[in-house]
Amino acid sequence: MSVRLHPFELVEPDTLAGALDALARLGGEARLVAGGTALVPMIRLGLVKPDRLIALHRLPELAEIRRDGGALELGAMARLADIHSTPIVGESWPLLAEAVRRVATPAIRVSGTIGGNLCYAEAASDPAPALLCLEAEVRVAGAAGRRTVPVVDFFRGFYETALAPGEIVTAIRVPPTPAGARSGYVKFTSRSAEDRPLVGVAALVVPDASGHWSDVRVGLGGVAPTPIRARNAEAALTDLRSQVALLDQVHRAEAVLATLRAETYPDWPSTSNDEGHNGHERSAGDSPI
Amino acid sequence: MKLALILNGRPCATDVPDHWTVLDLLRDGLSLMGTKYGCGEGVCGTCTVLADGRPIRACLVLAAHVRGRALVTVEGLERDGRLDPLQTAFAEHGAAQCGFCTPGMLLAAKALLGRNPAPTVDDVREALAGNLCRCTGYTKIVEAVLAAIPGAR
Numbered sequence: 001m002s003v004r005l006h007p008f009e010l011v012e013p014d015t016l017a018g019a020l021d022a023l024a025r026l027g028g029e030a031r032l033v034a035g036g037t038a039l040v041p042m043i044r045l046g047l048v049k050p051d052r053l054i055a056l057h058r059l060p061e062l063a064e065i066r067r068d069g070g071a072l073e074l075g076a077m078a079r080l081a082d083i084h085s086t087p088i089v090g091e092s093w094p095l096l097a098e099a100v101r102r103v104a105t106p107a108i109r110v111s112g113t114i115g116g117n118l119c120y121a122e123a124a125s126d127p128a129p130a131l132l133c134l135e136a137e138v139r140v141a142g143a144a145g146r147r148t149v150p151v152v153d154f155f156r157g158f159y160e161t162a163l164a165p166g167e168i169v170t171a172i173r174v175p176p177t178p179a180g181a182r183s184g185y186v187k188f189t190s191r192s193a194e195d196r197p198l199v200g201v202a203a204l205v206v207p208d209a210s211g212h213w214s215d216v217r218v219g220l221g222g223v224a225p226t227p228i229r230a231r232n233a234e235a236a237l238t239d240l241r242s243q244v245a246l247l248d249q250v251h252r253a254e255a256v257l258a259t260l261r262a263e264t265y266p267d268w269p270s271t272s273n274d275e276g277h278n279g280h281e282r283s284a285g286d287s288p289i
Numbered sequence: 290m291k292l293a294l295i296l297n298g299r300p301c302a303t304d305v306p307d308h309w310t311v312l313d314l315l316r317d318g319l320s321l322m323g324t325k326y327g328c329g330e331g332v333c334g335t336c337t338v339l340a341d342g343r344p345i346r347a348c349l350v351l352a353a354h355v356r357g358r359a360l361v362t363v364e365g366l367e368r369d370g371r372l373d374p375l376q377t378a379f380a381e382h383g384a385a386q387c388g389f390c391t392p393g394m395l396l397a398a399k400a401l402l403g404r405n406p407a408p409t410v411d412d413v414r415e416a417l418a419g420n421l422c423r424c425t426g427y428t429k430i431v432e433a434v435l436a437a438i439p440g441a442r
Contacts, residue, residue, distance in 0.1 A: 002312070002326040010290065010307035010353055033351070040310065040349045041330040053307075057354055081343070105419025107337055107344040107397065111354075194332075194419040 034116035076115025129219030297365025334420030386424030
């Protein structure tokens with residue numbers, strides 16, 4: 001038996017000015033809806049009962065994905081599926097493409113938007129740690145004009161953002177990935193690949209000519225009330241001796257794992273064929289089901 | 290709220306309450322019962338339909354969001370009385386037991402084959418991620434999708 005949504009009136013402005021006007025005029029329990037992948041379940045579960053929704057899907061300028069000089073401009077309504085499949089994103093912002101591709105499932109990424117993901121302000125966000133590492137900025141419009149908020153300042157607390165009443169996120173600006181950077185996103189889930197991250201780790205390092213990491217950035221999701229930059233880890237890892245020790249540990253751990261696999265499970269199938277690991281780290285090539 | 294769209298290849302004009310989702314529109318507005326209500330939270334995948342060839346969760350997407358778009362439900366897979374090759378393959382491979390997940394599985398697979406006519410096993414598994422089946426364990430479903438690839442047999 002289906003559970004119907006608590007009734008609301010839907011407002012569908014076709015300009016940003018119209019959306020801002022509607023938000024200012026309606027205020028109160030009016031909510032903005034982007035893709036709906038987070039808000040609709042919240043309404044169905046009765047966690048929020050807005051009497052009006054302002055839908056942003058008729059604002060084409062908010063859906064653009066484009067290069068602006070060396071930066072990437074992602075309209076707030078850019079769909080996650082479109083972001084990770086846009087060639088310039090994969091080529092020049094591989095960390096972002098990788099993290100966005102790990103959000104939920106293909107059908108959720110077709111509807112879900114980058115602006116919606118950030119405004120939901122869930123700690124267990126896949127894109128947020130990557131955007132923290134890339135030092136992205138959130139573009140905001142309101143009745144008083146426009147402003148820009150660094151992503152690191154955008155998250156204020158548990159499901160809480162820096163948006164003031166009446167403000168709308170219009171775009172995310174991602175500066176160029178530093179030259180020579182190496183990066184990756186690792187997501188740990190407790191059950192299956194489409195879950196929210198129990199822990200999501202985005203890391204970006206810039207090695208210099210000698211291989212020393214001169215610039216180390218680590219973003220974490222799922223471990224604090226908001227996605228965070230792991231500043232202490234970054235500081236520790238910028239130290240050369242720490243890097244040597246860390247790499248030594250990684251190599252030793254890899255060797256132990258390889259030995260365990262070979263000795264304990266001689267007939268163990270490749271990880272792409274087995275189901276239902278507990279607490280398994282899912283890399284992009286692993287089986288999602 | 291007035292709504293016009295293309296449903297299973299045919300123009301469809303209707304009037305629905307503002308708060309209806311695509312699933313409400315299909316099942317309650319248009320009496321198309323092939324699309325199932327499972328979790329209502331976008332997690333189980335059984336309400337998957339195609340919008341402009343891409344998979345969406347009908348329980349999460351507002352009806353207004355598909356205005357002017359082309360929707361395909363499981364009822365639209367059959368053409369001129371002939372089953373889609375995916376449907377035939379599901380039947381031949383025993384890829385359905387209780388059948389509740391089958392419409393969503395078929396449409397998630399249809400979306401995959403629409404953009405990638407030669408998917409690998411991993412591509413199939415990734416495309417079906419989030420479509421839960423509590424009967425079959427997925428093996429036969431994956432085999433059926435692979436068998437429906439053009440030129441697979």
